Amino acid sequence: MNQVTHTPDSTRTLMFREAAEAARVVQDQLDHNADAARRIGRLLRERDPAFMLTVARGSSDHAATYAKYLVETRAGVFTASAAPSVNSIYKAPMRFDGSACIVISQSGASPDLLAVAEAASAAGAPVIAIVNVEDSPLAELADEVLPIRAGPEKSVAATKSFIGSLSAAVQLVAEWRDDASLREALSQAPALLAQAWECDWSAAIEPIKATRSLFTLGRGIGLGIAQESALKFKEVCGLHAEAYSSAEVLHGPVTIARDDFPMLVMAQDDDTLPGLRDLVGDLSGRGLHLLAAGVSGANVTELPTPSAHPVIEPMLRIQSFYRLANQLSLALGQDPDNPPFLRKVTATV
Numbered sequence: 001m002n003q004v005t006h007t008p009d010s011t012r013t014l015m016f017r018e019a020a021e022a023a024r025v026v027q028d029q030l031d032h033n034a035d036a037a038r039r040i041g042r043l044l045r046e047r048d049p050a051f052m053l054t055v056a057r058g059s060s061d062h063a064a065t066y067a068k069y070l071v072e073t074r075a076g077v078f079t080a081s082a083a084p085s086v087n088s089i090y091k092a093p094m095r096f097d098g099s100a101c102i103v104i105s106q107s108g109a110s111p112d113l114l115a116v117a118e119a120a121s122a123a124g125a126p127v128i129a130i131v132n133v134e135d136s137p138l139a140e141l142a143d144e145v146l147p148i149r150a151g152p153e154k155s156v157a158a159t160k161s162f163i164g165s166l167s168a169a170v171q172l173v174a175e176w177r178d179d180a181s182l183r184e185a186l187s188q189a190p191a192l193l194a195q196a197w198e199c200d201w202s203a204a205i206e207p208i209k210a211t212r213s214l215f216t217l218g219r220g221i222g223l224g225i226a227q228e229s230a231l232k233f234k235e236v237c238g239l240h241a242e243a244y245s246s247a248e249v250l251h252g253p254v255t256i257a258r259d260d261f262p263m264l265v266m267a268q269d270d271d272t273l274p275g276l277r278d279l280v281g282d283l284s285g286r287g288l289h290l291l292a293a294g295v296s297g298a299n300v301t302e303l304p305t306p307s308a309h310p311v312i313e314p315m316l317r318i319q320s321f322y323r324l325a326n327q328l329s330l331a332l333g334q335d336p337d338n339p340p341f342l343r344k345v346t347a348t349v
Contacts, residue, residue: 010327015236015336019159019322021150022315023193026167028149030187033171040128040144041175047126050098052079055116059158059231060104063130063165065224066314067102067173073221074173074182084112087119096123102172103129106153106161108136117141130168132161146172155337157236159322162228163193166315185309192308196316199304201324205331207262207289207301208233213240214262217249217279219272221311225318226266232322236329236336246272246279260289266317267294270310293317 010016052071054064061081068079082101086092088111101120105113108131117138121127129142132150139145148164167189174182208214214233218226226243233241244253246265257263263283267276273295280297283290293303294313306316329336 009330010323013326013330013336014155015157015159015326015329016323018153018155019319019326020197022160022163022319023190023197025148025150025160025164026186026193026315027190029147029164029167029171030190032149033146033168036144036146037171037175040146040172041178043126043128043144044100044176047100049077049100049126052077053082053096053099053101053116053120053125054079054104055082055084055101055113056104057084057110057113059162059228060106060165062224062228062231063104063162063169064102065227066166066221067104067169069221069223070169070173070311074179075177082116084116086116088112088115094119094123096120096125099125101125101127102169103127103131103138103142104165104169105129105136105138106132106148106150106158108133108138114138114141128172130165130172132164156339157232157325157336163315163319166224166318170311181309182311185312188308189312189315192306192312192316193319195306196319197323199306199320199323201293201303201320202327203301204262204264204291204303204324205328207260207291208237208239208328209331210260211239211262214242214264215249215253215257216241216243217246217263217265217276218243218267218314219246219276220268220270222266222268222272222314222317225314225321226264228318229264229266229321229325232325233328235339236325236334237332238334238339239332246276249279250282254283257283257286257288259287262289262291264321265290265292265295266314266321267292268310268313268317269294269307293320
């Protein structure tokens with residue numbers, strides 16, 4: 001595993017320092033969230049929801065994508081992301097019969113998320129908050145709270161709180177389904193995140209600097225991190241990046257990918273891996289610049305990454321990516337802590 005060379009510029013940013021705390025965040029959850037996770041597990045077993053609704057915006061919604069695949073593959077419960085404006089703007093009456101609601105938020109203060117949570121609660125659906133600010137309006141409204149425990153996050157770009165949202169989702173599902181394999185996998189995550197933080201993805205900097213546009217690809221439980229990495233390319237690097245499932249990119253989007261167009265592929269070692277490997281093989285002869293973590297192939301720049309349980313591997317990929325995004329932002333003359341036109345809490349109605 002290649003080790004990162006520290007540079008004064010890249011290590012000075014808030015984004016760098018906060019992303020480096022991800023291993024600590026997950027360990028704090030393991031140390032302090034067990035009772036809350038068990039209560040939530042009991043609640044979900046008692047209610048036995050027919051479907052799960054996730055409510056989130058931005059990076060938190062990408063964590064909800066991860067949670068969707070986790071719930072559907074581990075609990076067999078159909079899971080969908082709410083469109084908050086249906087409640088907050090359209091005021092449309094929605095049926096929540098037989099559902100449970102997971103709201104994921106760093107601040108717990110966005111009015112549109114609260115509107116959905118309030119409607120779900122009024123309709124009798126249990127509301128579970130995965131939230132960083134433990135005295136927030138969302139935490140007060142929810143039936144149960146699973147704290148992210150990231151502590152203050154001052155950089156506009158969410159990093160440690162995103163990874164904490166992923167690990168909280170794993171802990172929730174592990175207790176809901178009494179899944180010993182998930183508990184064991186999560187117990188190893190802090191040490192693996194520390195390893196992932198030291199992985200050097202700087203080989204991706206020059207190919208990406210040479211363009212203004214790129215794709216990020218993942219599939220299944222890894223799709224959420226493809227979405228998150230595309231957002232970070234936009235937020236902190238000022239690049240146009242689009243996230244696609246590896247199952248979708250050949251259905252049209254690939255037609256604009258030519259002449260060293262970069263694609264960042266992040267895979268996990270589960271049933272999606274053979275298809276991702278085939279895709280990388282198909283794309284490798286098209287003159288693209290393929291950057292890949294977790295999958296290899298001809299004409300591919302391989303980015304070092306630890307191996308782990310496939311549910312944990314997406315956390316490791318995005319942890320290494322955050323370090324790359326910080327470096328790339330600075331290399332492009334950007335300030336990763338203060339992207340233009342953005343602020344930390346977006347109070348969407």
